[in-house]
Amino acid sequence: MTEQPKASPDAHGRFGAFGGRFVPETLMPALFELELAHADAMQDQAFRQELDGLLCDFAGRPTPLYEAPRLAADLGGPRVWLKREDLLHTGAHKINNTIGQALLARRMGKHRVIAETGAGQHGVATATVAARFGLDCTVYMGEEDIQRQRLNVFRMRLLGAEVVPVSSGSRTLKDATNEAIRHWVTNVETTFYILGSVVGPHPYPAMVRDFQSVIGREVREQLAAKGEAPPSLLIACVGGGSNAMGLFADWLDDDVEMIGVEAAGYGLDSGEHAASLCQGQVGVLHGARSYLLQTDDGQVKLAHSISAGLDYPGVGPQHAQLRDSGRVHYTAVTDAEAVEALQLLSGREGIIPALESAHAIAELYKRARAGELPGDARIVVCLSGRGDKDVEAMADYLRNHPNEDIGARP
Amino acid sequence: MTMKQKKDAPSRLAPAFLNGMCVGRPLVIPFVTAGFPDKWSTPDVVEAMCVAGADMVEIGIPFSDPLADGPTIQHASEVALEGGMTVAGVLEIVESVRMRDDTRDLPIVLMGYFNPLLAYGLESFLDDAKAAGVDGLIIPDVPPEEGREYRAACVERDLSATFLVAPNAPDERIRIVDQFSTHFSYCVTVTGVTGARNEVQVRTLEFLRRMRSLALKPFVVGFGIKEAAHVLELGPHADGVVVGSALIDALSQGKEPATVAAELIAPLRAAAERIASSRE
Numbered sequence: 001m002t003e004q005p006k007a008s009p010d011a012h013g014r015f016g017a018f019g020g021r022f023v024p025e026t027l028m029p030a031l032f033e034l035e036l037a038h039a040d041a042m043q044d045q046a047f048r049q050e051l052d053g054l055l056c057d058f059a060g061r062p063t064p065l066y067e068a069p070r071l072a073a074d075l076g077g078p079r080v081w082l083k084r085e086d087l088l089h090t091g092a093h094k095i096n097n098t099i100g101q102a103l104l105a106r107r108m109g110k111h112r113v114i115a116e117t118g119a120g121q122h123g124v125a126t127a128t129v130a131a132r133f134g135l136d137c138t139v140y141m142g143e144e145d146i147q148r149q150r151l152n153v154f155r156m157r158l159l160g161a162e163v164v165p166v167s168s169g170s171r172t173l174k175d176a177t178n179e180a181i182r183h184w185v186t187n188v189e190t191t192f193y194i195l196g197s198v199v200g201p202h203p204y205p206a207m208v209r210d211f212q213s214v215i216g217r218e219v220r221e222q223l224a225a226k227g228e229a230p231p232s233l234l235i236a237c238v239g240g241g242s243n244a245m246g247l248f249a250d251w252l253d254d255d256v257e258m259i260g261v262e263a264a265g266y267g268l269d270s271g272e273h274a275a276s277l278c279q280g281q282v283g284v285l286h287g288a289r290s291y292l293l294q295t296d297d298g299q300v301k302l303a304h305s306i307s308a309g310l311d312y313p314g315v316g317p318q319h320a321q322l323r324d325s326g327r328v329h330y331t332a333v334t335d336a337e338a339v340e341a342l343q344l345l346s347g348r349e350g351i352i353p354a355l356e357s358a359h360a361i362a363e364l365y366k367r368a369r370a371g372e373l374p375g376d377a378r379i380v381v382c383l384s385g386r387g388d389k390d391v392e393a394m395a396d397y398l399r400n401h402p403n404e405d406i407g408a409r410p
Numbered sequence: 411m412t413m414k415q416k417k418d419a420p421s422r423l424a425p426a427f428l429n430g431m432c433v434g435r436p437l438v439i440p441f442v443t444a445g446f447p448d449k450w451s452t453p454d455v456v457e458a459m460c461v462a463g464a465d466m467v468e469i470g471i472p473f474s475d476p477l478a479d480g481p482t483i484q485h486a487s488e489v490a491l492e493g494g495m496t497v498a499g500v501l502e503i504v505e506s507v508r509m510r511d512d513t514r515d516l517p518i519v520l521m522g523y524f525n526p527l528l529a530y531g532l533e534s535f536l537d538d539a540k541a542a543g544v545d546g547l548i549i550p551d552v553p554p555e556e557g558r559e560y561r562a563a564c565v566e567r568d569l570s571a572t573f574l575v576a577p578n579a580p581d582e583r584i585r586i587v588d589q590f591s592t593h594f595s596y597c598v599t600v601t602g603v604t605g606a607r608n609e610v611q612v613r614t615l616e617f618l619r620r621m622r623s624l625a626l627k628p629f630v631v632g633f634g635i636k637e638a639a640h641v642l643e644l645g646p647h648a649d650g651v652v653v654g655s656a657l658i659d660a661l662s663q664g665k666e667p668a669t670v671a672a673e674l675i676a677p678l679r680a681a682a683e684r685i686a687s688s689r690e
Binding site for chain 1: 473474475476477478479480481484488491496497523524525526527528529530550551552553555556573574575576578579580583587598600601602603
């Protein structure tokens with residue numbers, strides 16, 4: 001392991017060579033304002049109390065740290081705990097962050113919030129807190145994702161949010177983010193942009209990480225409360241990387257291995273995947289310098305993953321730093337492997353994970369099958385979301401790949 | 411190409427702004443996306459603009475994710491990329507523009523997002539841009555905080571580095587941008603993305619007056635400017651007016667560059683001249 005990276009970005013929002021604020025000038029005053037407001041809020045006891053109260057009573061924290069015995073048996077005998085972010089209100093970890101940002105929006109006197117969404121989980125979590133706080137809410141979503149995630153679109157509308165279809169470019173999360181940023185540039189003085197992952201210009205990567213870091217802190221407390229030793233391995237899926245940063249952040253200084261699992265789509269060699277840390281080059285997208293899927297000419301490539309939440313050609317800048325320093329190991333699993341893992345976890349533990357989270361489970365199976373998972377491993381998996389939203393996509397996939405339907409096994 | 415520019419060739423920008431100030435009118439600056447509507451026509455478009463009275467031209471380097479652009483320039487970028495335009499292709503366009511008699515001395519700045527330039531290699535890009543005859547750069551997603559190295563690399567090559575500033579900027583921010591821009595700054599008329607608009611906001615004029623009182627260097631104004639009335643209104647408060655989306659709109663209707671230039675650029679130039687004569 002090389003030099004330990006600092007957990008926090010520097011004054012310019014840089015994580016080593018990554019991060020920063022590569023945005024149109026119009027946004028700079030807003031980013032400075034946000035940075036100050038966030039720092040100020042986190043010093044304010046009343047703000048923290050309100051945040052903790054909402055995380056507990058509205059979102060449903062703490063989430064269980066569930067030990068999964070049948071999954072463990074499948075994996076050849078390590079101990080495996082699932083951090084059940086899927087049990088949170090709205091069905092994923094995203095609400096940890098949207099509650100925090102909505103409280104900030106209110107504190108800053110902004111009555112309108114906007115968000116980008118891929119799978120729709122962040123959109124739903126934003127629409128939810130907007131309803132809770134009486135804020136106007138607009139969510140930008142790619143047309144292709146709207147097709148893939150109709151249920152979440154309907155949920156957002158039920159919650160009173162306007163869902164704006166984005167038809168430019170890839171018609172997925174990347175272009176939804178472009179459109180949200182353009183809208184923010186235009187309405188910067190009245191609008192708060194609730195960004196959903198540890199991406200974007202400073203202070204978002206650090207702020208979203210801080211709001212999500214409750215995941216890893218709870219894991220520490222819960223293991224201790226159970227009288228368990230610390231884990232030997234933390235594993236989470238990585239699209240933009242918010243649930244992974246949320247799990248990892250509190251453990252960066254501990255002696256624990258960490259794995260971030262990207263989406264290999266049709267395979268890393270196929271060119272159709274979303275594995276920016278495994279296969280990308282350093283570049284600038286959506287306000288930050290990080291790893292990026294791009295052509296030789298610096299045009300951003302379309303990502304592919306069966307999981308709409310991982311279908312993004314960039315990744316958070318702190319992950320880029322953790323990759324280069326070697327502190328976290330990044331790997332990738334294919335659509336097929338994730339689909340299989342989704343079915344396996346459903347059948348073994350009675351838990352239908354989101355396709356995103358199934359990527360982390362799939363990596364464990366892969367390692368176990370390759371004999372790379374020590375029998376005495378103590379593994380914590382971030383089960384970032386529940387799979388209800390993916391049922392339709394799964395049905396489609398299995399219709400087209402009947403051989404991969406393993407069925408629920410006893 | 412044989413007509414490589416000398417590395418120490420002086421920038422054409424300072425004389426252009428000086429001339430504008432002497433005659434008392436804003437420079438007329440069309441923006442065109444390289445490779446729109448196709449790969450071959452851009453030099454003709456630039457030449458036509460110049461002949462119709464453009465004082466300087468901004469050539470846009472197309473990018474897959476143009477955050478600061480509205481639908482018109484997004485579309486132009488998509489078309490250009492689909493047509494095979496590359497960063498190297500943009501530099502070839504500039505070389506070919508420099509071969510033509512009418513545009514040999516036309517100030518040319520490139521406007522593009524940071525990532526394609528990083529992918530090319532920033533230092534090599536600036537070397538090649540200088541050699542091709544580029545006078546300067548505008549990178550809308552690089553604010554001063556991120557632009558130190560890039561700015562220094564431009565200064566080293568006597569290329570201009572222009573930073574943008576918006577109406578929501580506090581006075582202190584305006585000073586920073588003015589200081590950071592090497593030759594001129596770029597004021598955006600509104601908090602927003604590029605695209606033709608119908609009216610000039612009162613706030614824009616207040617912003618430009620504030621800019622004038624604080625800035626030591628020249629500045630141009632752009633975003634939303636499409637007709638002579640806009641030039642007459644904004645032009646007296648700036649050293650240059652940029653027209654982009656309106657031009658792209660006209661080109662996408664399939665009109666000849668010369669026609670577009672005559673219909674769009676000539677009236678803007680005439681409006682700029684009127685500002686000069688009203689000051690005499």
